[in-house]
Amino acid sequence: MPDSETAEKVTDVAPSVAGNTTSDDGTEAPTDVDSPAGITTPADINTPADNSTSADNITSAENTTDTTANTTTNETVKIETDENCAEPFLQCGGETWKGPKCCKGKYVCHEVNPYFSQCKTMEEIVRENTTTTTTTTTNADPQHCLNPYQQCGGIRTNGVPYSGETCCHGGYYCTEVNTNWLQCDPTKAGGPHFVYKPTAELKEPSKAPLFTYYVYRAEAAGADYTDNVNVGNLAGTMWYLHNEVVWMTPRKFNITTLQRYKVSSRATQPLFNLGMNFGVRYAYDAAQCTGPWNCDLNYGRYGYFVGCNNLGEFPFPTYKIYYEGAKWYALPGPCPANTWKEKDATCIHDQPGGRCEGTPTGEGNCTYSIEHAGEISIDEIEGIKNYAAFVKEGYEEFNKTADKGVGLDFWNNMNDTEANNKRMAKVDKLFKEKYPDMASDADLPSPACDFKMAPFYTGTTTTTTTTTTTTLPPPCTDAAPGDKCFSAVRWAMQHGIHAHPEWYPGLTPSSSFGDFQAQVHKATPDVCPIPCIGNAKPAKPATPAAPAEAPADAPTEAPAEAPTPEAPAAAPTAEPAAAETTTPPPVAPAGCQDAHPGQSCYSAVRWAMRHGIREHPNWYPGLTSSSSFADFQARVHKATPGKCPPPCTRR
Structure with missing residues (x-):
């Protein structure tokens, strides 16, 4: 039987960072951009290489050169220090709380209720909110499932609601014919079907x-x-x-x-x-x-x-x-x-x-x-x-x-x-x-x-399951120089807050790096993770006054897409670059592998090229029978990423 692919549209995105310059320590850093007239551009911001999960005392300054005025500026990024955070087991938050909102050391500010948050260790949070349940169930016996076209729901001919079996023989599914009648019809594309919901x-x-x-x-x-x-x-x-x-x-x-x-x-x-x-x-x-x-x-x-x-x-x-x-x-x-x-x-x-x-x-x-x-x-x-x-x-x-x-x-x-x-x-x-x-x-x-x-x-x-009764704080990661989140946060602090303050409600140019990272995470969680520094939290979003699309005279360093009114703008995934720099070639996606004979992915792609494109062309939008093997592999990967890796070959 052929491997089937879906008709989802695949869009290849090859991220590139233009205008990279080499810093004193040899690392690549995006080049500064010219600020719009009348707007002061903050200098670059560095964070230490050691991304500790505790709120360490972190301050840094970096000398940068304005490419237009050849002047040097300094800026110090203020981040909450451990000494300003709450002691273990004390309050660290709540709707009317005015005190510290971070915790010392490895303690996490855990929300007990909307009015009270407390500094606890992750181990304590897990232990207090974990339950174990033992369940004994009788295995499914499908021997009495219904034959094709038998009634499986609705109203019986005598006017009494149907109360019998609802499962059907293999290849058939209980399908609504009208509001009063359900029967076992053959399964088909677009029709109702069983949905696999795995247990823990x-x-x-x-x-x-x-x-x-x-x-x-x-x-x-x-x-x-x-x-x-x-x-x-x-x-x-x-x-x-x-x-x-x-x-x-x-x-x-x-x-x-x-x-x-x-x-x-x-x-x-x-x-x-x-x-x-x-x-x-x-x-x-x-x-x-x-x-x-x-x-x-x-x-x-x-x-x-x-x-x-x-x-x-x-x-x-x-x-x-x-x-x-x-x-x-x-x-x-x-x-x-x-x-x-x-x-x-x-x-x-x-x-x-x-x-x-x-x-x-x-x-x-x-x-x-x-x-x-x-x-x-x-x-x-x-x-x-x-x-x-x-x-x-x-x-x-x-x-x-x-x-x-x-x-x-x-x-x-x-x-x-x-x-x-x-x-x-x-x-x-x-x-x-x-x-x-x-x-x-x-x-x-x-x-x-x-x-x-x-x-x-x-x-x-008999199955034993362990479940948590509350949502634990998701994993956090502080952005580090060299990753796309760091560039996005730095752009927001240097340019975004000045050019589009409505994108960052509750923040100011003096807000901490962690607060900016939290705001960028809220807008684009795929770009930035939740920060660990100071247990930063994004401010409550307000409806921006900016239009859904950027104005025609928007500065060149603004993000490629303007924010929607419902959420703060997403900072760019890479630092804007000088116009004269050359964009580097696309990089092969992480985890890529070109399929080879003998692999199941190869068989799936080969079937798609031989049969799928002819029998189900709507499954492969944008592809033809003459499209490359890599194009077909990318499509199969998009449909079933667990079965086929993305191709490395450039298309």
Whole structure:
């Protein structure tokens, strides 16, 4: 099944800082800008390299040269010192409080109520506001979920409100037909669907062991679907070929290739608590989870687990099997509720699936990773040189009734365990010869399938959760020279407060660095974090008198975007630069990686370029079939950042 991308628009932003000059200590600092006529521009501001979380005594002055007047000015930045802050456990704030609003040392000013804040340690705050709850729940049993098109809500025909089951068989969802009638309709793009809401336990890595093993998948030429699919170990996949593929002419689904993948999987904690590393093996048809029964309930309870079944046991097939150790697996990907044609951005967001990059953590949305590990053709396995010619001459790979082939003896004797073992040995040998540097099937055997139907569907689970009953102060960071927050705050102190005082309600040119950082954080939290210095807080915002857009005669050093009336203006993310300087080239985004063959990201991008752009062009605005691989990777990253990193290659 293809990896689906969303139709979100990707906007690449390549930040650049122009006009950098080198200071005495060798660090890069943005060049001063000319102030508008009649406005005095404050000098540069330095902060110490040591960003302590306590309110240290910090004062600094820096000599700077005005580029127009060649005069030197000095400025000292006043920041609240530890000696002016409140003692531990004393009051530090409140609506009518006039005393110190910071705390000494490592103590934090914690709001107890709107009228009283107290200096406490973070450990005390966490301890006082933490509760532990133990809950015992009965596992979801979807066996009684409704069949397609059955009523699932509204008013019954006798006028009595409906009070029965509301869950539907896999591939269907309880959908409103009119105000009086809801029924189980097929899931589709844009329609109602299950929304995954992980419990606290599913948001944490599990203690389950990690398994790494080979799986196989029989596919048509050009297909490389690696999630929302069923796969098997070698025995399980050979059984599938023997029983469902090669006796048909042409082969079922036009299958030509046996793909091999290396999978690493880890169970979620709720599943592992029941003594299982694998859940039920759901069937996937056209990339849609179709059962048994309902898929949503147990993906919601256990996370997006890898499912398995021993062939010969529930759910299928349940009769005697002659391929020893045969197993099938289910690998849930994004939006498993919909077919691949009906997967849309909203469903992909609401149902993330279990596939992730790197080592699986066992969190609900990170239960397995997968990478390609070679392929061989069915013709190679059978020793056929040309399948089309073979069929044209009237030969048959395998005839179920006769239990043998016509013009081919590879599949003879379906229910002969020894013959089946020889068939598997030949396949393993072909992989070894074609990929001598890779491990053999015996080196990466499939783990035991430990799915247990009774506890999975009807057992009870006891979970212990720890929650906080109040919102703790978010992490703070004091801006340091060299980061974009420092430049933004310095610009606000030097220029912004003079040119646009309405952007900084409650602040003056003599306000502390921490107060300015708090105000910039309030306007643009993605640019500046909350400051630690002096426990600074932004002033209550007032409605600025400035228009929504900057006037035509705005000074050149003003921010690129004027503030909206609802919030103070965002300081620029970099110091304005002199016009004559050259803008440096864009820098590759942090954490970038160009996708390479064998990676799941590569498969997703390749599918988008081959199929997605033709079948769902609205998912890729601004792209065409001739767009670069990097452009497509950027789009896939935008849609599913957990699956694909941003590309490094310049576009």
